[in-house]
Amino acid sequence: MKQICVIGVGYVGIVTGACFADLGNKVIALDVNEKRVENLKKGIMPIYEPGLEELVRRNVNAGRLSFTTNYAEALKGTEFAFIAVGTPSGVNGEADLQYVASAAKSIAEHMAAPLVIINKSTVPIGTGDWVADIVKREQKKQVDFAVVSCPEFLREGSAIGDFMQPHRTVIGSFDREAANKVAQLHLPLRAPIVITDLRTAEMIKYASNAFLATKISFINEIAEICEAYGADVKEVAAGMGYDARIGRHFLDAGLGWGGSCFPKDVLALAYMAEDKDLNPRILNTVMEVNYDRRKSAVRWTEELLGGSLKGKTIGLLGLAFKPNTDDMRDAPSIDIAQELLEDGASVRGYDPVAMEVAAPLLPAVKMYTDPYDMAKGCDALIVVTEWNEFKQLDLEKVKSLLKTPVIFDGRNIYDPAIMKNYGFNYRGIGRGFNGK
Ligand code: NAD
Ligand code: UDX
Secondary structure, X not given: OOEEEEEOOOHHHHHHHHHHHHOOXXXXXXXXXXXXXXXXXXXXXXXXOOOHHHHHHHHHHOOOEEEEOOHHHHHOOOOEEEEOOOOOEOOOOOEOOHHHHXXXXXXXXXXXXXXXXXXXXXXXXXXXXXXXXXXXXXXXXXXXXXXXEOOOXXXXXXXXXXXXXXXXXXXXXXXXXXXXXXXXXXXXXXXXXXXXOHHHHHHHHHHHHHHHHHHHHHHHHHHHHHHHHOOEHHHHHHHHHOOOOOXXXXXXXXXXXXXXXXXXXXXXXXXXXXXXXXXXXXXHHHHHHHXXXXXXXXXXHHHHOOOOOOOOEEEEEOOOOOOOOOOOOOOHHHHHHHHHHHOOOEEEXXXXXXXXXXXXXXXXXXEOOOHHHHHOOOOEEEEOOOOHHHHOOOHHHHHHHOOOOEEEEOOOOOOHHHHHHHOOEEEOOOEOOOOO
16 A cells, blocks of 8 residues: 555546545545535536445545645655646647646645655646756755656546556656656556657657547548548448458548647647747647548538528537536637627527536536427537437437527438438438448
8 A cells, every 4th residue: 555645636536536446445535615615515427427426425434535735745655646637728729737836735734754756737848857956946945756757548427548558658757766656556557558759758648649539530531521422431430440450440520629628739749849839830730631621510500501591590419519427618619609699690508417517618508308308390400419319309309399400410410311210310420421
């Protein structure tokens, strides 16, 4: 059993803390957000993540997991401090490191014994060295420490499974002893461990996210070509995916990527390249292709409605950036709703879990607590998020409730032939045959 402190209890921090506690360690999770910590002490989760509440409860009850806002308390007797604070986009697309800097400063001020500081936040190349400088400068008395990069690769919605069964653990440090200690901590996960230097570990994280985002933009471009020539992108992805060099993962064509990571990380990597006078042509195109999807979705819906959105009522099925999360950061629903409103449509929204987070971000969107109520009187529905419950909708009922039976399926959850049989004016993405 090791004693660990996790700094920042957002999507990554709370999962990291609860999972390390579940592996038998003693974890103190700290956040500067008092309300979050107060709620966690009462068993109220800061985010929606399947399985999280139960995992937290179990480990709190076992005395392995606790919460605090007090750095001195969190660091007392701790051998490892994970930094898991946010690194959002700054004004020019660079990663904003103010929260990392503030966490590093607080660690320096309150650490009383040797510590391994582990950066789990996604940070620009060179940040590990910068964190080490801050800690050295801000320490009141000199105490030994090492900085290690251990980027996180979990996905929201399947975060616990991803944490517990990672594809690999990446550890970067110039301090071999510290790197080995962090490796020991991850041994129970039984995943390959890559030990490298700090900067390379930081780069592995950005390159991985950028590559996955590239795969998605690539298949979305292929989808457009499929559509023009009468091929079906779902079958194309399946056929490509059997080639082990390609793989089937991240080849789902649709409204493209959003969320808390890909958008800011691809942008930050492009920024880093430009900062060194390089021209990140692929990264820039990957972003351009991605954001075009959102505009195209509105144009295609307009086409299905005969050429105008003015005065039409459109219902958005799903608002979160992906299923099984309430995260609305850079969700396609936000841009799509905005574009529809600008074109004179009224917009309605329904999401199984993200309504509370979404409502303040979409003040002009009328929210519904039931998808059928939302569909009643709509001119068209757009599938924005592929929640399982949308796959199970009573489509006969949906058709009878709609003013005109129009569905634009931005996530390809329905079969075009079946939708045609129901009598829908239906369009998916990259499905050239479209049930014809
Ligand atoms: P988040 O915004 O959900 O949570 C960050 C938390 O840090 C907040 O609760 C905030 O109050 C707290 N915080 C800010 N400053 C603090 C300080 N000085 N001391 C203590 N707490 C502080 O962020 P997130 O989505 O969990 O992301 C965290 C990092 O992990 C980011 O760098 C992100 O890129 C990376 N990451 C995120 C995911 C993901 O799926 N969300 C996956 C992999 C990596
Ligand atoms: C991503 C990375 O996968 C994860 O490794 C990293 O730690 C954080 O960022 P996340 O954003 O939670 O995780 O979800 P992910 O499942 O990767 O989806 C990202 C976006 O891509 C979503 O908007 C999703 O809808 C979209 N996507 C994903 C596609 O459009 N097509 C796909 O085939 C896969």
